[in-house]
Amino acid sequence: MGLAAAAGPGDVCLCDGESGNTEFAPEQVAAAAGAFELLLEEALTLRESWPEGKAWSLLGGVHRAKDQLDEAGELPLLSLAEQRVLTWLVGRAAAAWMHGACLEDGAAAVYLGHEAKQRIYEALATGLDVRYGAPVAAIVRSPGGCVVRLEGGEELRCDRVVCALPLGVLKQSPGAGVTGLAEISQDRNQAPIHYDLPPGPRFAPPLPPPRRKELRACEVAHANVFRLRFLRAFWPSAIMLGSCADSAARCVYVFNEHALTGEPVLSLLLSGSDAVALESIQGEDEARAVATAALRAVLPKGCEIQSLVSVERSYWARDPFARGAVSLADRAELLATPTADMRLFFAGDYASGRHRGTLDGALLSGEAAAAQVMEAIHDAGQGAGAVPSEASPQPAEPAGQPTREAHPASRRRLSKL
Numbered sequence: 001m002g003l004a005a006a007a008g009p010g011d012v013c014l015c016d017g018e019s020g021n022t023e024f025a026p027e028q029v030a031a032a033a034g035a036f037e038l039l040l041e042e043a044l045t046l047r048e049s050w051p052e053g054k055a056w057s058l059l060g061g062v063h064r065a066k067d068q069l070d071e072a073g074e075l076p077l078l079s080l081a082e083q084r085v086l087t088w089l090v091g092r093a094a095a096a097w098m099h100g101a102c103l104e105d106g107a108a109a110v111y112l113g114h115e116a117k118q119r120i121y122e123a124l125a126t127g128l129d130v131r132y133g134a135p136v137a138a139i140v141r142s143p144g145g146c147v148v149r150l151e152g153g154e155e156l157r158c159d160r161v162v163c164a165l166p167l168g169v170l171k172q173s174p175g176a177g178v179t180g181l182a183e184i185s186q187d188r189n190q191a192p193i194h195y196d197l198p199p200g201p202r203f204a205p206p207l208p209p210p211r212r213k214e215l216r217a218c219e220v221a222h223a224n225v226f227r228l229r230f231l232r233a234f235w236p237s238a239i240m241l242g243s244c245a246d247s248a249a250r251c252v253y254v255f256n257e258h259a260l261t262g263e264p265v266l267s268l269l270l271s272g273s274d275a276v277a278l279e280s281i282q283g284e285d286e287a288r289a290v291a292t293a294a295l296r297a298v299l300p301k302g303c304e305i306q307s308l309v310s311v312e313r314s315y316w317a318r319d320p321f322a323r324g325a326v327s328l329a330d331r332a333e334l335l336a337t338p339t340a341d342m343r344l345f346f347a348g349d350y351a352s353g354r355h356r357g358t359l360d361g362a363l364l365s366g367e368a369a370a371a372q373v374m375e376a377i378h379d380a381g382q383g384a385g386a387v388p389s390e391a392s393p394q395p396a397e398p399a400g401q402p403t404r405e406a407h408p409a410s411r412r413r414l415s416k417l
Contacts, residue, residue: 012092013236014085015300017243017250023300024085024244032085035076039065040093062090084244091248092240117359124363138202139163141343160343160376162369164362165200167350168220168323173200176207177215197320207339214334218350220324221357224275224314226268226291231307233258235266235299243297252297268294275325279315287311326357336365342376345369 014029016022043061046068069075078086138149139161148156163170171177177200206212235241239259243252257265268291270278281287291311299305316325327350336351338344347369348362355361 011238012089012240012242013238013298013300014088014242014244015298016081016084017245017252017297024081028079028082029085031076031078032082032089035078035082035086036089036093038069038075039090042069058093059090062093084246087246087248088242088244088251088253091251092242092253120359136201138204139344140204141339141341143341146343160345160373162345162347162366162373164347164366166220166322166324166348167215167218167327168317169200169321171200171215171218171220172197172323173203175203175205176200177212197318197323200323203344211334211337214331218331218335219328221271221326221328222275222317223269223271223325224278224316226270226278226287226294227312228266228268228291228295228308229310229312230264230266231309233264234306235303241266241298252294254295254298266295270294276317278313279318281313284311287313328357332356336368338369338372338376342379345372 014024016024039062042065046061046064135151136148137151140147145157145159146161237259239256241254241256245251253269255267257263281290288311292305295305316322332351336346347365349357351365352361355364
């Protein structure tokens with residue numbers, strides 16, 4: 001289901017957060033959805049001429065489209081209430097773009113729940129040797145190949161490495177985004193930095209200065225999810241529930257998993273300061289209180305919360321394997337470029353320009369990295385040889401050297417591949 005289609009009145013149940021949870025009339029939602037479809041169509045038109053290597057986001061595209069349509073006088077006038085609905089739809093579209101499956105025509109499926117994503121990861125991992133409990137301490141390159149050193153001391157030797165570390169981890173890895181703990185405080189990042197976490201894996205030799213400078217400059221957006229399981233569903237049957245406000249930051253977005261899977265589960269998507277606050281919550285009782293308070297904002301009058309069974313929540317900024325939620329890198333073509341010695345390749349949601357910060361972007365960047373590896377192998381077989389390294393090769397560190405700055409960088413579960 002594309003974003004434009006999913007924005008229809010039958011797919012959403014929206015309340016006015018500025019006026020005591022009054023449910024919007026269908027005609028108000030329809031008017032806002034019509035304006036949203038115009039914005040989306042214009043945004044996707046702009047995307048067709050967007051430079052291939054430059055990062056593109058749906059939210060940025062919609063804002064550019066709004067400016068152009070406003071200037072041309074082609075955007076319909078909306079009431080204040082309808083403008084709040086439009087604000088919610090734009091914010092919801094950005095969330096679907098980041099968390100859903102983005103199609104080549106620019107549309108996006110509705111938000112994919114954890115189980116759906118897990119099935120994708122498991123299918124992709126079929127036939128692979130996936131190691132668990134094997135945190136990476138260092139990635140060392142030399143003219144003869146690469147050594148991936150694990151925290152336990154084991155060394156994995158190979159010709160080439162594809163690094164799929166999240167952007168938040170790369171930004172805090174010695175030899176990549178930072179050179180040491182002193183520089184972490186200079187990190188420009190929307191997600192909060194937890195100084196009690198060790199830095200990421202060491203890159204030796206360090207990445208070249210232009211790439212490291214870009215890694216320090218780009219941002220990681222912060223978001224978190226409350227997943228609420230109930231004894232039975234008691235809420236409206238719409239796919240998305242929401243509370244609309246004058247700014248996207250104050251809107252509440254809830255994905256109704258029951259509408260698609262039959263499971264009595266609601267997922268609350270939080271961003272910005274709300275996502276930061278979620279990570280500071282202590283204990284199950286406090287988590288339930290915060291979750292139910294947020295949920296009340298999206299339920300129509302007369303719809304009471306019933307039989308909450310369990311609350312799950314994410315900790316993306318504090319998770320040492322993520323350190324943030326969604327990348328906001330602008331120069332994907334630089335960040336996705338292999339090292340000049342063609343030993344180290346990069347993949348991740350930050351490395352896909354037109355699908356930056358999306359699940360599809362991560363998958364597409366992996367395919368692109370695999371193609372780069374195959375090309376490098378072919379060139380080496382043809383006798384082309386490796387190009388001079390971007391930095392003078394450094395000898396591998398002694399196997400017994402302490403890994404004080406080492407950081408667990410391998411994935412603990414398939415959902416973190």
